[in-house]
Amino acid sequence: MAHAELDATSTIKSSHSSNSLSYTPAILKSAGQQLEQQPSQTAAAAESNCSVADAQRSSSNQQQRRKTVYFTVGQRQEVAIFEDYTPSEDIKSLFSSAAEAGPHDILKMYTPEGSLVNISNRLESNRPDTPYRLELVAAHFNKGSLPEQLRAELALLDERVSDLERRMHDLASLYPQDVQAMRDELEQHKQILGLCRAGTTFRHSGMGRPYWNRHKARRKSESEKRLVCEKYLHISTMTLTEEIRRCLRMPTFDNWQWEDEEILLLLQQMYVDLDLLRKFDIDLNVLRKFLCQVYMNYNEVPFHNFQHCFTVSQMMYGIIWCLNLPDKIGDLETLILLTSCICHDLDHPGFNNIYQINARTELALRYNDISPLENHHCSVAFNILEDPTANVFRSFPPEVYKSVREGIIRCILATDMARHNEILNQFNQIAPEFDYNNRAHINLLCMVLIKVSDISNEARPMDVAEPWLDCLLQEFFEQSDREKMEGLPVTPFMDRDKITKPSSQCSFIGFVLLPLFEAIGRLYPELDTLIVNPVREALDYYRKLNEASRRNLEQPASPTPAANEQKETSASIADSSSIKSSEQQAGQHLLDNEGKTVEHPTIVAATPTTPISRERSFSQEEEIRRFSFGLDPDTFTEVEICEKTFSFKISTDIRPLPGWSNNGGGSGTYNGRQPPSTFRRASLAVMSAYSLYLARAIRKEDLPIYFGPCVSTALAESARILAGGTVRSATNSPTQSGPYRDAVIQEEEDEITLDIPTVAATASTHNGVVLDMHKETSESLDLQQHNGRQKGRTEITAPLASVEDVTDSVVSVAPVVTSRQPSRDNPLLIRLRQWTDRFGLNAVRSASAEPPENGVTDVPKSPKLLGSRKIVSSSLSRLFSRSSSNKAGQQQQSTAHSVASPESNRLPMLATSAGSRRRSKTIISATEMSRSLDDVPAAHMITDSTNHPSQKRLD
Numbered sequence: 010m011a012h013a014e015l016d017a018t019s020t021i022k023s024s025h026s027s028n029s030l031s032y033t034p035a036i037l038k039s040a041g042q043q044l045e046q047q048p049s050q051t052a053a054a055a056e057s058n059c060s061v062a063d064a065q066r067s068s069s070n071q072q073q074r075r076k077t078v079y080f081t082v083g084q085r086q087e088v089a090i091f092e093d094y095t096p097s098e099d100i101k102s103l104f105s106s107a108a109e110a111g112p113h114d115i116l117k118m119y120t121p122e123g124s125l126v127n128i129s130n131r132l133e134s135n136r137p138d139t140p141y142r143l144e145l146v147a148a149h150f151n152k153g154s155l156p157e158q159l160r161a162e163l164a165l166l167d168e169r170v171s172d173l174e175r176r177m178h179d180l181a182s183l184y185p186q187d188v189q190a191m192r193d194e195l196e197q198h199k200q201i202l203g204l205c206r207a208g209t210t211f212r213h214s215g216m217g218r219p220y221w222n223r224h225k226a227r228r229k230s231e232s233e234k235r236l237v238c239e240k241y242l243h244i245s246t247m248t249l250t251e252e253i254r255r256c257l258r259m260p261t262f263d264n265w266q267w268e269d270e271e272i273l274l275l276l277q278q279m280y281v282d283l284d285l286l287r288k289f290d291i292d293l294n295v296l297r298k299f300l301c302q303v304y305m306n307y308n309e310v311p312f313h314n315f316q317h318c319f320t321v322s323q324m325m326y327g328i329i330w331c332l333n334l335p336d337k338i339g340d341l342e343t344l345i346l347l348t349s350c351i352c353h354d355l356d357h358p359g360f361n362n363i364y365q366i367n368a369r370t371e372l373a374l375r376y377n378d379i380s381p382l383e384n385h386h387c388s389v390a391f392n393i394l395e396d397p398t399a400n401v402f403r404s405f406p407p408e409v410y411k412s413v414r415e416g417i418i419r420c421i422l423a424t425d426m427a428r429h430n431e432i433l434n435q436f437n438q439i440a441p442e443f444d445y446n447n448r449a450h451i452n453l454l455c456m457v458l459i460k461v462s463d464i465s466n467e468a469r470p471m472d473v474a475e476p477w478l479d480c481l482l483q484e485f486f487e488q489s490d491r492e493k494m495e496g497l498p499v500t501p502f503m504d505r506d507k508i509t510k511p512s513s514q515c516s517f518i519g520f521v522l523l524p525l526f527e528a529i530g531r532l533y534p535e536l537d538t539l540i541v542n543p544v545r546e547a548l549d550y551y552r553k554l555n556e557a558s559r560r561n562l563e564q565p566a567s568p569t570p571a572a573n574e575q576k577e578t579s580a581s582i583a584d585s586s587s588i589k590s591s592e593q594q595a596g597q598h599l600l601d602n603e604g605k606t607v608e609h610p611t612i613v614a615a616t617p618t619t620p621i622s623r624e625r626s627f628s629q630e631e632e633i634r635r636f637s638f639g640l641d642p643d644t645f646t647e648v649e650i651c652e653k654t655f656s657f658k659i660s661t662d663i664r665p666l667p668g669w670s671n672n673g674g675g676s677g678t679y680n681g682r683q684p685p686s687t688f689r690r691a692s693l694a695v696m697s698a699y700s701l702y703l704a705r706a707i708r709k710e711d712l713p714i715y716f717g718p719c720v721s722t723a724l725a726e727s728a729r730i731l732a733g734g735t736v737r738s739a740t741n742s743p744t745q746s747g748p749y750r751d752a753v754i755q756e757e758e759d760e761i762t763l764d765i766p767t768v769a770a771t772a773s774t775h776n777g778v779v780l781d782m783h784k785e786t787s788e789s790l791d792l793q794q795h796n797g798r799q800k801g802r803t804e805i806t807a808p809l810a811s812v813e814d815v816t817d818s819v820v821s822v823a824p825v826v827t828s829r830q831p832s833r834d835n836p837l838l839i840r841l842r843q844w845t846d847r848f849g850l851n852a853v854r855s856a857s858a859e860p861p862e863n864g865v866t867d868v869p870k871s872p873k874l875l876g877s878r879k880i881v882s883s884s885l886s887r888l889f890s891r892s893s894s895n896k897a898g899q900q901q902q903s904t905a906h907s908v909a910s911p912e913s914n915r916l917p918m919l920a921t922s923a924g925s926r927r928r929s930k931t932i933i934s935a936t937e938m939s940r941s942l943d944d945v946p947a948a949h950m951i952t953d954s955t956n957h958p959s960q961k962r963l964d
């Protein structure tokens with residue numbers, strides 16, 4: 010068999026300029042001659058009967074950089090030699106020549122096992138008996154003769170030169186604007202540094218300039234993009250091989266192997282292979298134009314770029330095939346899903362919604378902080394579709410067009426992570442009785458599917474996933490750096506000082522990704538092996554890395570080289586691949602595939618050098634517990650931060666859900682059953698996070714902790730940990746012994762049975778602290794959601810945890826802290842204030858007010874804060890007569906006295922309303938309440954007045 014050697018080092022350079030192939034006949038050698046006639050190191054190896062690999066190892070440094078690659082192309086066997094610093098472009102061109110491929114043909118290289126490898130200078134040397142396989146996977150059918158190809162190429166280059174000329178001209182005229190922009194920026198930084206007068210109008214991130222101009226640097230030049238589109242159009246008539254089309258349906262597909270123009274071709278292929286063009290009468294040229302426009306509108310940002318658009322679409326495409334989705338949900342939904350994926354991050358600026366909102370960018374202002382980016386992506390998508398020559402839906406009847414538009418908007422808006430819990434919870438509720446005939450179910454499924462695809466990198470092979478993580482972290486760090494620079498709140502999960510690769514992934518996969526994937530896996534078990542298990546494995550992998558770095562933290566700071574080495578791994582965001590590969594080399598099985606349930610990850614959040622991490626001395630069990638609830642402020646997941654940042658939640662789901670009836674007008678109305686309690690859960694999450702600050706602060710003071718009835722699962726759990734495994738609550742209720750999760754479930758049913766008076770009394774006796782959360786918050790949110798639905802509009806519900814946004818009916822999270830120590834010097838309260846300030850809640854600020862006369866209790870007094878609470882205490886009885894004239898009110902009043910009296914000297918006690926679930930009876934307006942509060946003795950505790958269980962017992 011012919012066996013030729015291609016030497017890239019000396020001949021590649023000329024390959025661009027000459028029309029000869031990239032290797033010269035002079036270095037073509039037969040297979041038999043190859044070893045003897047190779048450069049010196051291989052010749053030497055031949056003499057000493059060593060293998061090529063041995064020879065390479067024993068050679069000099071410079072020679073070691075030389076790579077020898079054996080490969081087959083068709084029936085031929087060839088060998089290429091090049092230096093590892095040879096530009097990849099040259100190497101591609103070399104192999105292109107070897108395959109006698111034209112400039113627009115697509116080549117792929119496979120290992121003997123059939124895996125794709127990149128044709129670049131990183132291609133590993135191999136042995137003659139295990140050659141790579143070089144394949145021409147797509148050839149240009151109309152390729153004609155070489156001169157014709159060159160002419161076409163020249164025309165493209167010509168076009169590019171003219172474009173550059175035009176750009177230079179434009180740039181010259183732009184110059185003064187750029188100077189102005191720099192001046193503005195300088196002014197901003199001076200303000201941040203306090204070098205110029207504060208108070209002048211200061212807007213972050215160049216509010217004055219149009220949004221897209223601000224990110225000019227992040228946009229590939231128009232001409233570069235046009236060139237890619239030209240190339241795509243040039244190759245767009247190619248036929249991809251069956252093998253490539255099959256690979257395209259697998260989650261293992263490696264995007265890194267493909268150029269942008271090839272990716273456009275792959276996207277086109279998806280529409281073709283799903284037969285969408287025929288089914289929906291979509292003109293192929295219109296599709297091509299659409300794809301080009303999409304390409305032109307993605308930015309050159311590290312993560313949210315065109316390649317990300319492709320991977321998301323490709324994952325969706327894989328799922329579509331795996332589940333045979335068109336048969337289940339129809340072709341139109343399939344078209345909507347695929348197109349939504351392609352458009353879902355259009356014109357992403359590389360700074361997420363949290364930044365947009367905090368920096369008050371033009372987008373946040375335009376969309377009123379409601380999913381600014383997702384709204385923008387949709388808007389750009391439909392702007393593209395406004396052009397009939399790019400409108401793939403142009404032949405659709407108006408009503409179909411409308412529903413496609415609605416579907417795409419719904420899907421793209423669903424990718425806002427602030428809505429993650431909302432969507433996942435709704436889906437989990439309907440999944441057990443999933444009904445393909447129920448529109449609402451299909452809508453939710455589509456929303457979940459696009460979310461799954463959007464965050465599916467970790468379901469891919471490590472080689473593909475890890476570079477994506479690097480890209481993501483790069484984008485994260487750029488954002489957090491900018492936040493620091495601009496004096497904005499620093500998004501913790503993006504902060505290079507706080508996270509590591511493993512900690513970030515443990516948190517994201519454990520709390521966000523896996524629950525979502527497991528949810529879809531329950532509905533479609535066939536996805537389990539395809540995407541859910543790989544995610545479990547990824548979590549396991551990162552958990553092990555994380556544990557390794559945690560062990561490092563626990564080691565005394567001995568400066569052994571090994572310790573230092575490991576420390577570096579965990580301390581910086583450093584590449585974890587080194588650990589991975591060494592473990593793999595050692596043949597260790599990192600991943601245990603058997604376990605069905607995945608343990609919650611342990612997370613070492615901060616870098617070991619920060620004081621925060623040194624301060625930590627939790628046992629592993631404690632660590633797991635704490636983090637299993639996502640409570641640590643340094644490791645809040647993106648979802649939690651987003652939920653906290655966004656003041657509003659918006660639901661696009663206008664279809665009825667179970668328990669809702671449809672009035673025919675498209676919007677659901679409440680038919681009496683509780684709607685899904687998604688907002689409650691979201692608010693519980695926020696409350697829980699907040700609770701941890703309190704619990705931590707209390708621990709510092711080493712005070713006994715007691716709990717009120719509205720304590721959330723997470724608070725109870727964190728308290729259990731903080732209290733060393735036992736909740737020192739004086740409650741004698743049945744729930745005390747049961748799991749707290751049950752308690753919360755009961756709470757949702759209004760059946761909670763914790764005995765507050767006893768808790769409070771005991772706390773008082775033992776100089777302890779009572780913690781309680783206001784249940785009102787979560788319930789009001791549900792109520793608001795309910796009201797929103799009743800109005801038949803897309804509802805905007807109340808903020809979750811922002812004190813500034815307190816209204817009459819919604820109160821923000823505020824703890825009830827009861828302490829015997831006067832507040833002014835109470836270190837606990839001082840610390841609480843610090844924590845809450847950090848978290849952006851000022852609920853405890855009022856704790857700094859003058860201590861009450863008897864010095865017993867400290868309660869937030871802001872009228873705003875207390876606006877909608879139902880306060881029951883012996884001295885508030887008159888509120889009941891004002892708010893309600895019925896018997897229940899009277900009864901509540903007397904109950905309050907009777908329950909509170911035993912300990913009322915110390916801690917005049919709260920009691921609560923009973924029986925009545927009609928909450929309005931005890932709701933008092935903010936103004937009324939604030940007036941009333943002026944007369945309230947300081948010592949009291951706030952609690953929910955609705956349906957208190959203690960009352961039940963008394964009944």
Ligand SMILES: Nc1nc2c(ncn2[C@@H]2O[C@@H]3COP(=O)(O)O[C@H]3[C@H]2O)c(=O)[nH]1
Nearest residue numbers: 424426463464466467478513514517647
């Ligand atoms: N930490 C982490 N975050 C991810 C990963 N994949 C996706 N995300 C986040 O999930 C978000 C999904 O929506 P976006 O695409 O806006 O931004 C994405 C990222 O912020 C991942 O592998 N790790």
Ligand SMILES: [Zn+2]
Nearest residue numbers: 321353354463
């Ligand atoms: Zn995305």
